[in-house]
Amino acid sequence: MKIIASVLSVLRPVRFLVVAFTCALILLSSAFPAFAIDSYQSDPTEGTTQLLDIQRKTDEAAKSPPAGMKKVQEESNKGLNEVQGAADIDQQKNPENSQSATSVEENIKNVLEKVTGK
Template sequence: MKIIGFVSSLVRPVRFLVVAFTCALLLLTNAFPALAIGTTKSAPTEATEQLNGIQSKTDEKATKPPLGREETQAETYKGLNEVQGDADIDKMKRPENSQNATTVEDQVENLLEKVTGKK
């Protein structure tokens, strides 16, 4: 019985530290949410005209009967799909505009070269 009392007296401060650490962690994660460091701030009204155009096209397409295959293909060839057209197509990552992109392997090699100093 003395062993149980001795062990519980040792566990009590550890339990207090675990509870205190958990409370502090919860407080900090709720008080300071993740920061979007390194991103550019956008204006709240930016691109709303484009979205409004897409929304009006969507509403228009929803009131009409479904398009046939030829009509759908003709609309799709103009851009991303029959509703969005070419909205933000220049911002999309595609094989055509990603030829100069660095792969993960290249990035790791560059990092290892910096760390080891060898090329």
């Protein structure tokens, strides 16, 4: 019993440091998200037009009978898919705009080379 009491008395300063470190970590982690305020502030009406158009097409599709294959293919060929059309097509990743991208395997190899120094 004396051994446990002596070990606990030795760990008392360490316990205080752990508690102090944890409190500091919680304080700092809750304060740093406030720095994100300076980043890009989007306009609340920025995506409204596209969404309203998509909603209109969805409502029309729900009220009409099932579309035939030719109609679906015509709508799909206009953009990404039948409903979305060409909305945000410039932000989508595709082979044409991803030529310089590195694969996950290449990223892991690069990290391992940096860590091992080879």
